[in-house]
Amino acid sequence: MASHFIWYELITSDIDAAISFYSDVIGWRVVASQTPGMDYRRIEAAGEPVGGMMKVPDGTGMPPAWFGYINVADVDGEITAFEAAGGRVCWPANDIPGIGRMAMVGDPQGATIYVMAPIGEGRSRAFESTTPGHCGWNEYHATDWEAAFAFYAGRFGWVKDMAMDMGPMGTYQTFTAEGIQTGAMMNNPLPQQAWLFYFNVGDIDAAMARIVSGGGTIQLAPIEVPGGQWALVAIDPQGAMFGLLGSRAAA
Numbered sequence: 001m002a003s004h005f006i007w008y009e010l011i012t013s014d015i016d017a018a019i020s021f022y023s024d025v026i027g028w029r030v031v032a033s034q035t036p037g038m039d040y041r042r043i044e045a046a047g048e049p050v051g052g053m054m055k056v057p058d059g060t061g062m063p064p065a066w067f068g069y070i071n072v073a074d075v076d077g078e079i080t081a082f083e084a085a086g087g088r089v090c091w092p093a094n095d096i097p098g099i100g101r102m103a104m105v106g107d108p109q110g111a112t113i114y115v116m117a118p119i120g121e122g123r124s125r126a127f128e129s130t131t132p133g134h135c136g137w138n139e140y141h142a143t144d145w146e147a148a149f150a151f152y153a154g155r156f157g158w159v160k161d162m163a164m165d166m167g168p169m170g171t172y173q174t175f176t177a178e179g180i181q182t183g184a185m186m187n188n189p190l191p192q193q194a195w196l197f198y199f200n201v202g203d204i205d206a207a208m209a210r211i212v213s214g215g216g217t218i219q220l221a222p223i224e225v226p227g228g229q230w231a232l233v234a235i236d237p238q239g240a241m242f243g244l245l246g247s248r249a250a251a
Helices: 015-026 075-084 145-156 204-213
Strands: 005-012 029-032 041-045 048-055 065-071 088-096 100-106 112-118 135-142 159-165 171-177 180-187 194-203 217-225 229-235 241-247
Touching: 005 015, 005 112, 005 135, 015 029, 015 041, 015 048, 015 194, 015 204, 065 194, 065 241, 075 088, 075 100, 075 112, 075 145, 112 194, 135 145, 135 241, 145 159, 145 171, 145 180, 194 204, 204 217, 204 229, 204 241, 217 241
Parallel strands: 005 048, 065 112, 135 180, 194 241
Antiparallel strands: 005 065, 029 041, 041 048, 088 100, 100 112, 135 194, 159 171, 171 180, 217 229, 229 241
């Protein structure tokens, strides 16, 4: 059985400012999670949990960023596999009562994700390709996308789908998890190796205007992508990169 993205988390330098920004841009409701011992906020889209926000831990010097969680059966086994392939442990495995066991790991090319064995049944809906407020696309920016794909496919059971020729930028390789188109990998056009997450909104131009008015910066203006959607890439006021997917009214 393939693993899936089950949660999205923003670690930021100013959690209250981030809540204000994303609530306006995407329409989220962000609430206290009541997680013991930490100030963790839960992101909801139409009442459905899709992710969380927390402050950068003191003393880490960690830059603000978005992270994805991938469900696994054995967190400690995944840590061993990441390290054996040249990756690293960023935050050691720990158990959160009533939630599950998790760890933050860096892959062999330097991108960082969480692996998590959640408690409970039912499939997360944090990733839904067209549902407003949910993540609609997971994009990996690599130094070597073929090596990255081989690593992730071996760990999580992902399968290559369509490959698109992007000219000088090379191949854009989409992938599926249990038959569901989930994301893509490409060689890196950005200054770091990382996962980039695109969240669904309505009108892409209206969302872009909200980003700018809220103090964010547009990195990639809306471009049309397969399926008739439009995608943009932006940086929030604290410095975290994210993407949006939306529609555009006919001219």
